[in-house]
Amino acid sequence: MKTYLDCIPCFFNQALHAARIAEASETDQKKILIEIGKILPKFSLNCSPPEIARVIYKLVREKTRLEDPFKNIKIESNKIALGIYDKLKEKVRNSKDGLLTAVELAIAGNIIDYGVNNSLDINKEIEKILNVEDRNIKNRKKASFAYDKFKGALERADTILYLADNAGETVFDRILIEEIKTLYEEKQIIYAVKERPIINDALIEDAVACGIDKIAEVVSSGLDTPGTIPSLCSKKFLTIYNKADMIISKGQGNFEALSEEIGPIFFLFMAKCHMVAKGLDCKIGDVFLLSQS
16 A cells, blocks of 8 residues: 555654653654654655654654653553453354454454554443444445455465554454464464564564463564565565465554555454545445455
8 A cells, every 4th residue: 555645644643642652852752753854755655654654663762762662552452451351252152153253353453553543542442342233343344354255265274374463452363363273273373573663563572461372373574664564574574474375464554564465365454544444445443354365
């Protein structure tokens, strides 16, 4: 997905929010915004938003001298999500189609995103996720929810690469991975997280904190971008990526980065910004299970 002019104000807002979380002074906040104003013209609009966001957040880290401004937020997100793990498992157990429910919950968990929603109330959003009558999930469009293709791909795949998105959301990913392993114990599942901090994206420590390492192999993509950009990934990860029989791509950032890639990719995400919604001809909050194959 390319970058639109409408994305530019969002980059400034994200940088300002991150600087404030890092407790930068107003003087430093202004300096960061001025530097971003100098950097943005150097980028082509053909770049994906995650490519530009990578540079912006790197600038924030350098100017604030804080490597992981969202660290405490990620810890709290993991803690809150783990607190409802049993409820999530019960919801899957009591459903007619456990895999479908696990997929729905994994997508619903994608709402935990401080990049595009910097006023997020985790407790409040978790309650929405647990609501069986959640409008966005239940009113999904059949054309944008390729569940039958997803099931077929699962049956055929030997190796499944799961691209993680945000901390906290990792608990919802765990629910889906556990359900896949229940149905297909022999499947090899590899869970890929970011190498270095970027917004509230999951790192290896988040995956371990949420128990992913007990059910899947956890690896680093080598990235510090809010989306999986193949050209920036480590060679080791690209070997895994290219050999995977099926790729489960979580989150809008991964969709933005990989939407033009060819491969056995399934995008599970919630549309969170106007430009993504416009491109997909949907409303903000609509959910997707899109097949790239």
